Amino acid sequence: MLPSLSCPACFCLGAFFPSLLYAQSLSLSPSPSRAGASVSDNLDPSFAGFGIEPSNLFSFTGWNDANNFSIRLLQNLADYSGAPPHIRVGGNTQDYMIYDPDYQDFGWKRNPNISAQGAIAADSMIIGPNYLAALDRFPAGTYITYGLNLAYKGSDYLDRIATHAEAVVNNLKNTRLYSFEIGNEPDLYLENGMRAAPWDGKIYTEEFMERADTVYQKVLKPAGMASMFFEPPGTASTIGTTFEIGMLNNNGILNQMNGEYYVGWWNQHDYFYFIGVTPTPITLDDLMDMDQTNTQFKYWEKQVGIALDTGVPYVLREMCSVGPIGMHQVSDTFGASLWTLNFFMYMATLNVSSVQMHMTDNSNASAWQPITKYGKSPFVRPNYYAHAAVAQIIGNGNGTTQIGALDVGDAGGDYTGRIRAYSAYANNALQGIIMINSKQANESVSNKGSFTFNLNWGAENANKKIYLSYLTAPGADSLTGTTWNGITYSDLDGTASVVDASIYQLELDGNGAASVSVRDSEAVVANLDWQLGTNKVTKVDGSTTSGSRRKNSGAKAITGADTAIWTAILISSLSLAASLGSL
Structure with missing residues (x-):
């Protein structure tokens, strides 16, 4: 969930921590309009x-x-x-x-x-x-x-x-x-x-x-x-x-x-x-x-x-x-x-x-x-x-009804076969991007690598916000500890509980672009304009249900404090690298 950084020091550090700093990347530019995309027919919500x-x-x-x-x-x-x-x-x-x-x-x-x-x-x-x-x-x-x-x-x-x-x-x-x-x-x-x-x-x-x-x-x-x-x-x-x-x-x-x-x-x-x-x-x-x-x-x-x-x-x-x-x-x-x-x-x-x-x-x-x-x-x-x-x-609260496959053929090396990305369309426009990094990283791996998706949402989406929902767990081999969108489900009665109410968001730049880092053995869904699970859903009987994930007025942008934390880690790692280099 940490931001990607680009700096000369990264090249030095990469020699010692390649999985940490040399995360590979891929650029994706899905069509902002459904008319220009190859997508599925409308999906039934019971799909x-x-x-x-x-x-x-x-x-x-x-x-x-x-x-x-x-x-x-x-x-x-x-x-x-x-x-x-x-x-x-x-x-x-x-x-x-x-x-x-x-x-x-x-x-x-x-x-x-x-x-x-x-x-x-x-x-x-x-x-x-x-x-x-x-x-x-x-x-x-x-x-x-x-x-x-x-x-x-x-x-x-x-x-x-x-x-x-x-x-x-x-x-x-x-x-x-x-x-x-x-x-x-x-x-x-x-x-x-x-x-x-x-x-x-x-x-x-x-x-x-x-x-x-x-x-x-x-x-x-x-x-x-x-x-x-x-x-x-x-x-x-x-x-x-x-x-x-x-x-x-x-x-x-x-x-x-x-x-x-x-x-x-x-x-x-x-x-x-x-x-x-x-x-x-x-x-x-x-x-x-x-x-x-x-x-x-x-x-x-x-x-x-x-x-x-x-x-x-x-x-x-x-x-x-x-x-x-x-x-x-x-x-x-x-x-x-x-x-x-x-x-x-x-x-x-x-x-x-x-x-x-x-x-x-x-x-x-x-x-x-x-x-x-x-x-x-x-x-x-x-x-x-x-x-x-x-x-x-x-779900119809999100309005998404069509899915398209995005070309990930440029993901190579250790990530060959491990990267998938899909576009989600609603109301004839790009609504979400699903990113999957299935490179195996087990619970025991303390410094897991990551893969960066450079997303271009199109100039019509310039300066808008995207909201990130994580499908994550301690590792690929985890039998417990999974969460989706900050939610966990009780083994006693199946009820949902929000264990992470933070809303992770990024602001697209003036060209409608942003980069999202996805940890090895993790998936992230980026949704345009709102957090998944916060809209009302119309049920088959015509009634509505409130959003399954409560809103949080203090949305967490993947900038600022996270960057400061990451910088501190980087400085500490560089110090360690320098010490190793003097041996």
Whole structure:
């Protein structure tokens, strides 16, 4: 958070403290107007969402009593963005579940009369009305993508899927049913015993269409709901399979059936790394190399493009840094939070409409642990803070609705792959710049380096102020101590507390320029004219919430006192350098 200085003495000192003084820099000149920028479509405030494994739903919602810790954490994000994060209830276990209207417990039970196929039978779990009552506890207006069972193929399979869908439609009152996902990762059905050969994308298309038509004709149409309410294919990986979007399109999945179109979104799944599948080991430093993320998702970028060319939106409904349940000291660290922030921004620039980070109650990659597990009480992980950052960046209080990628190709040396920057636009004008420095610097490093972003906001913004919000922690490997915009979240009840009420600001010069130093393993958002989180937010129900970060009349400019402190450090360091030089 210290200002950059330029002086002849720095060259001498750099020989002894290169990480301290030779911080590299990059100049960025985003278009001041949206008209001159390459940016995303308007982002929905629920864009940065979550996926919950169906078998784990009650861990997050509560059983007989509501899980107010989870609910508070979700409500925080709704208060920031204007809408709760979109939640997908889906995963492997959706293809094990059958609905029984007579089962009244808050929970699920094992089916004592299994008859279906599968390595884990497609009718092995029973749920009832209170499964949906629990889901309805989430914040008002929460969008729900609900996973229905495609794997079950008993003689009554159409009746069962219609009964289940009707129960969802009729019982979600507080939350808002957004779409149905029919089947989870059907590209894996052969290996998990859900289908026998022959099985491919063409047969899947036929089964998907039949079930979608049944649910529409028996449930959605009588309820006055739209037919384009379904999401295929929910695949784990389409590379080298017959489940690629182009292939499914050729198979007719976007065609009419009985005079209706059923596909409203293309749905795919992926992970940056999956234990037991990815052949090489992973380290935190690997995760923090943002170039590796681009390499991993090069194929998915192509899939997104193919999907959008069909005129149907693309959603990434199951995503995570490390699957299936994360990795301690990798996916639960602050470094993973920086990865999460970057990933959301990256997906936005590709025009992915929604991203759900998958959660289970035992995953080291989940944004929070919702119940006591392995002797450890519920707590908030650093990843949650990235969700909070995105919610405030795209929230309607800020007015930001479009994101663009900025060229950081000139960042080299130790910072190759570690620097990312994005522009944020609101009301057709540049509103913010997101800067990420993912060079790994752990807690144990006392003198962390930094990277300087020289920002040119354009002459039309000359002499205006920018306000800095920090996503930071003691180090990349930190499991605790993360803050976003001076805010921390309670492990007891999920409430937000402002632990640093200072407002960090810089004044742009007469050309609209300023430099911002971002510490290694840190992210900074510069916002024009006001501090993120200080504006009122209009919620989906039309009500408003006050700014999530209280205003401070004594704003802290990154000049003056900080410069004096930095100068003192510099003089002290020069003295030490001189002493070393005389030895």
